[in-house]
Each structure stands twice: as structure tokens, then as C-alpha cells.
Amino acid sequence: MKIPLTLVVFFFSFLGFSQQKQxxxxxxxxxxxxxWDAFCEKTKAAGYDGIETWFPKNEESQTELKVALIKYGLKVGFLNGTNKSLPFEESLKKYTEHFKTLIAWKPAYINCHTGNDFFTFEQNKAFIEAANSIAKENNIPIYHETHRGRFSYNLPDTQNYLSAIPDLKLTLDISHWMVVHESLLQSQNEELEEIINRSHHIHARVGHAEGPQVNNPEAPEWKKAVDRHMNIWETVIRKQWQAKDVFTITTEFGPADYMPTLPYTQLPVADQWKANVYMMKLLKERFDLK
Structure with a gap:
């Protein structure tokens, strides 16, 4: 028997997890x-606990980032990715080696853009298993983001990897799948169950049937899309709160041209920073957090 997603959310709410969890x-x-200093100051003032970023390419920027994180008391989550322009073996080597640099900083987690939608199942599996092995060796969370162009570019293929790799942990950025499947996945609650069970981090961006990012999540015309994302996210969060006290979320509305722009001027139609802070505020209100 299928249990509606709204009932699952209500059940977890009834248990009162939000009063003890973070x-x-x-x-x-x-x-x-x-x-980095100005960005981290602004981030801290807005009420964030940390930042998510790719590792800076030069030493000066790395030093500036470290100083700013310490100065403003922020945590960091790093990104790592498969270089799709390289042959499989070379790309796997670089992907694996880069974890050493990231782990040395003791990040809160590492979120990966893993694999390539043109690699074979076994090739993509090699990237996932390499990352999972490193996660176990170093006792650090490493997640694999649901993302277009990667092994996890759609729902059915991701299910196959979950079945084959029991310790595969996801970052759920479901906005990608909304556009891939050209829907809000309203009829796929059963298919989403294992995805929800294996999602340990969320990218809080709202997509829709024709794109991975609505132009402004505050606009009333996107209420249906926002509500759908919020319901899925809440189910993920309350599920994971059964096993751990803290769940991490990255607000990830992007800049122009990911953010829709006006023709000719290329001016973004909404404020990226404001959109991200709005998503954080919305989620805090949802869970009655200050």
C-alpha cells in the first residue's frame, strides 16, 4: 500500500523530532x-553555520579562506568532482587524490559531482566506491549529489546504483530531476522512498518542469513547486533525524546565467543572495527553528 508523502511528514511531525534536533x-x-572575508562576514550575519565551496586554486586564496572561516566561526563543506574532460583512468586518479587535500581541512562534509552520464555503470561505480572507501578510512561524510551530467542524472538510474552499492549516500538536489523528468515527480513517491532513505544532505534549490531553478522562490506562481520541494525535504530531514541530531543543508540558488536573466542586458531577474536566505528562513520556519 502506498503511503502519501504528506502522511509521512505528519507522522514524523507528531513524534516531535524538531524539538530536539538541529x-x-x-x-x-x-x-x-x-x-573571502567579506563573504564570510555576510554569511555569518545572515545566520548561516558554514559555507559550501570548491577548494581554492591558489595558496593566497586558500589562506584567506582559512582565516575568514576561523574569524567568523564558520564551518566548511567542500565540493569534489569528476573531471569529465579527462579519460576515465586519469579522471578517477585526480578525483581520488583531491580528497587528500580536502580532508586535511577537516570539513563538515564533502559533496561530490560524481561520474559522467556517458561513463559505463562500472566506471561510475569505481568513482563512488573510491569515495566511500576514503570516507570510511577518514571518518568523514562524503556524499554524491543527484546532478545532471553525472551518474545520478535521473531517478531510475540512481536507483540502480543504490541497489548495487549499499553504502552509497546522496546529496539530494532534486531540482535537477524536476527538469530531467519534466514534472514535480508527483506520481513517483514510491520510487522516491529509497532516495529519501539514502539522502544525507540537501541542496535547497527549487526546480520546475522546464528548468532547474525557478526565477524567484517568493513569487506566488511558484508556490506549487516550492511546496513540493519542501515536502520532500522535510521527509528526508525527519527520516535522517531518527539516526543523527544534526542535518546539513546548502541553500544553492545560482547566479546569472543559472538565474534567469533579461535579454540584451543579461541582468538577473531576481537576487541570488536574497533567494538563498529566503530558503533558509522558510526551512527554519517549517521546523520552528530560530
Whole structure:
């Protein structure tokens, strides 16, 4: 018998988990155009617990980031990714080696853009298993994001990997699947059950049937999409709260041109920072958190 997603949410709410558990919010630095110090100051002032970023390429930027994180008391979640422009063996080597650099910083977690939608099942599996092995060796959470262009670019294929790899842990960015499947996945609650069970981090961006990012999550025309995402996220969070006290979320609305822009001027139609803070506020209100 299928149990409606709304009933699952209600059941977990009834248990009262939100009174004892916590959410940690991370701000994306995607599109950042200010210094690390200014960005971290702004992030802390907005109420975030940390930032999510790719590792800086040069030593000066690395030093500036470390100083800013300490100064403003912020945590960091790093990204790691498969270089799709390289042959499989070379890409796997670089992907694996880069974990050493990231782990040395003791991040809160590492979120991975893993594999390639043109790699074979076994090739993508090699990336996942390499990351999972490193996670166990170093006792650090490593998650694999549901993302277009990667092994996890759609729901059915991701289910196959979950079946084959018992310790595969996901970052759920379901906005990608909304556009891939051209729907809000309203009829796929049963298919989403194992995805929800294996999701340990969330990217809080709202997608829709024709794109991975609505232009402004506050606009009333997107209420249906926002509500659908919020219901799925709440089910994930309450599920994971059964096993751990803290669940991490990255607000990840992107800049222009990921954010829709006006023709000719290329001006973004909404404020990226405001959209991300709005999503954090919405989630805090949902769980009655200050």
C-alpha cells in the first residue's frame, strides 16, 4: 500500500523530532565576487553555520579562506568532482587524490559531482566506491549529489546504483530531476522512498518542469513547486533525524546565467543572495527553528 508523502511528514511531525534536533545551514559561494572575508562576514550575519565551496586554486586564496572561516566561526563543506574532460583512468586518479587535500581541512562534509552520464555503470561505480572507501578510512561524510551530467542524472538510474552499492549516500538536489523528468515527480513517491532513505544532505534549490531553478522562490506562481520541494525535504530531514541530531543543508540558488536573466542586458531577474536566505528562513520556519 502506498503511503502519501504528506502522511509521512505528519507522522514524523507528531513524534516531535524538531524539538530536539538541529539543522545546519551552509551558503554556497557560487558566483561570489567579493573577498573571502567579506563573504564570510555576510554569511555569518545572515545566520548561516558554514559555507559550501570548491577548494581554492591558489595558496593566497586558500589562506584567506582559512582565516575568514576561523574569524567568523564558520564551518566548511567542500565540493569534489569528476573531471569529465579527462579519460576515465586519469579522471578517477585526480578525483581520488583531491580528497587528500580536502580532508586535511577537516570539513563538515564533502559533496561530490560524481561520474559522467556517458561513463559505463562500472566506471561510475569505481568513482563512488573510491569515495566511500576514503570516507570510511577518514571518518568523514562524503556524499554524491543527484546532478545532471553525472551518474545520478535521473531517478531510475540512481536507483540502480543504490541497489548495487549499499553504502552509497546522496546529496539530494532534486531540482535537477524536476527538469530531467519534466514534472514535480508527483506520481513517483514510491520510487522516491529509497532516495529519501539514502539522502544525507540537501541542496535547497527549487526546480520546475522546464528548468532547474525557478526565477524567484517568493513569487506566488511558484508556490506549487516550492511546496513540493519542501515536502520532500522535510521527509528526508525527519527520516535522517531518527539516526543523527544534526542535518546539513546548502541553500544553492545560482547566479546569472543559472538565474534567469533579461535579454540584451543579461541582468538577473531576481537576487541570488536574497533567494538563498529566503530558503533558509522558510526551512527554519517549517521546523520552528530560530
Amino acid at each position: 539543522l545546519e545551514f551552509y551558503q554556497t559561494d557560487w558566483g561570489r565576487q567579493i573577498s
